[in-house]
Amino acid sequence: TNLLTGVAVCGCGGDGCGGGMTTATGKSGQYRYYACSRRATAGTTECRGRRIPMEKLDDIVVKAVSKHVLQPDRLSTLLKTWLDRSQDAQANRRDQLKQLRTKMTNLDGEHANVIKLVRNGICQADDPQIAIEINNIAAQKRAIAIDIERLERQLADGDRRITPEIIHKFGELMVKNLRDKSAPARRDYVRLLVDRVEVGTTEIRICGSKSRLSKAAMGTPPHLVPKAEREWCTRLDSNQWPSPSEG
Template identity: 45%
Template sequence: MAPELPAVLARPALRAVAYVRVSTSRQAEHETSLTDQVGAITRFCEGRGIDLAEIYREPGASATDDHRPQFRAMIEAATARERPYDLVIVHSFSRFFRDQFEFERYRRKLAKAKVELVSITQDVGEGATGDLVRSILSKFDEYQSAENAKHVRRSMLANAQQGFWNGSRPPLGYKVIVAERRGDKDKKVLAIDELEAPIIRRIFSLYLEGDGTSGPLGVKKIVSFLNGRGYRYRGKPFHVSNVNAVLRRTTYMGTHYFNQKDSRAGERRPREQWVELAVPVIIAEDDFQTVQARLAERNPRRTPARVVSGPTLLIGLAKCLGCGGAMTIRTGKSGQYRYYACSRRATQGETACKGGAIRMEKLDDAVLGALEQRIVAPERLPDLLSAFLEKSDASDARRREELALLRSARTNSSGALNRLYELVEQGMASPSDRDFAERLTLHRQRVSTLTSNICSLERQLTSDRRRITPELVEKFGALLREGLRNGNPALRQAYTRLLVDEVSVAAGEVCIRGSRKALETAVLASSAASRAPVPSSARDVRLH
């Protein structure tokens, strides 16, 4: 017998959206499948004259978090400003969430948009009694999820200890086959994939011996070699990261370790908790150990201390003009030399980008020299900043508009913070809960940041009519010229970032891009001796 309809459902012409979910394909066979859930919800709506406008299906997703694309899309649609739905209907509350805190957070988000969450199998009623019953049910779902996870993990550990594979995707070079059947369950093991295994052997051969025309290749050269000859890592180009992973994976010498990492926390477990499995050998153990020794010998962390210490001047600013990728730091001669190099070429090889590398000190000197000659020269600064010597009405209007937006955002964040405190007061959340503490910290930091930006804008709006004077410009120029060349890496980096948004590098060409707005912010910051707000976009200043 269907549960009685809550009072809210008595209104005519209600529009609803349904959300259905199963955790895994195996659960879809043994639990209520997606099709069964859809059928039950459809019959529920037809029997009550509810317009079921849309159905969101989520196969193979856990309800312990919100990392579910269809769930997020459903929430976004249900809480849209035009209010397209009156109800979100689920088969049971466990389909919606198996975490009490998250369940209540998203239920309240729907309620704020005047959308009610309804379970067709759990009629909790309304008012305080309904809230209590729903809270108990969601807490029980959370408990049941934790118990299930504990039993599943124990079963997987036992399965691995018996030498069987636990169902995740195998490493490159292997495939999963059924070894035997126990009851209604298949017991699986790893077998060599004869289509992929030659790639693994080639990678180790290149690292140990080379390609026949040269000596042993480094990881980056191996990536270029593989991608240049059409090899693919299961359909995708090779990267430095997955070649490194192949060279370090003990599985290939016949020893695989299960339970190395906590999949939820993302943390590595202690070595004594790992479970060792014997698997078919692709790489001889002697060759594998030789590779490990060579990798350890070439580890940059074992090289002598670098000549240059402290922050790298242009990291995060330098871009490759050829492909648009970020420039990263490469070293040569065991760390004696440092280069800015295209990150895309470094990870995917020469086929991804033809951009080269440039000595770090050469590019640093070129950028600093250009800034000194073209930006902070005494005769140059007043012209660049002339547009800001007087506040314009348009500038004031923009600041007031931005101030109103910031105040509104702070009000929303303060409200979210108060709601978190209310959950604690009502006993529905614990301050010791890690997720709760993270959200609390996030909203506190956001309120603090917004307050700081609001105060900064308010000071700008109430400052004197003539905010930047020629005297202030001259003082700032002298300070900046000294800061750019005083030898303190951290200070040089800070001053450079005041003026530069991007440095694009190509063969024979360096393009420096910044904003005039950044110059105004820098001058004001040097006068006020306080942190200025993040500058908004303005006309570019480009130096070639």
């Protein structure tokens, strides 16, 4: 499986043409590489070109993502905004729920006071104003009851919140699936996390979307996750490149 075609590009920090890297073979198909597509189609006038063994780049990217992105501490840092937002949202819901329950209690008191006026003979039961007050109180209670039910459901729905536990389990699952070369969906898992791999002369830069990462952690299917402007990135220097004889 070609994990990085459509994701890998030639050049990092301006030392390449920026064209996509496609698959190439050597020695009658014995070796497989990622190679600059512009060099292949337009020659050296467009790009001096570069290529890297496919398995090497795949392993570099998988190991880098596993080490620098999917570890719980790193994931928590990357997703801090969404984690804080999720926790803040739950706190706000609890505050709203408390306020609504207080309003409901107050309305029950108002209803009891209206009934007391009738029982004490201060107002007549057939007084139109009494009916208006009771109906008004009942309408407010129905509306508040709907809001209370909604908030209680949202508070109980922990599966849609990013929690430290979800981050830990998500990281473990993704590392396992990325490292399993026999996994049919391995390419999909890579694409879920990685938007771009810039292959330069002295370094490789791997980038992905924080929004995509957060929604993946919450269980949103990959094809439903939109692109985002904010990114995470990690760089690898030339010490982690294959030797010249391999490239």
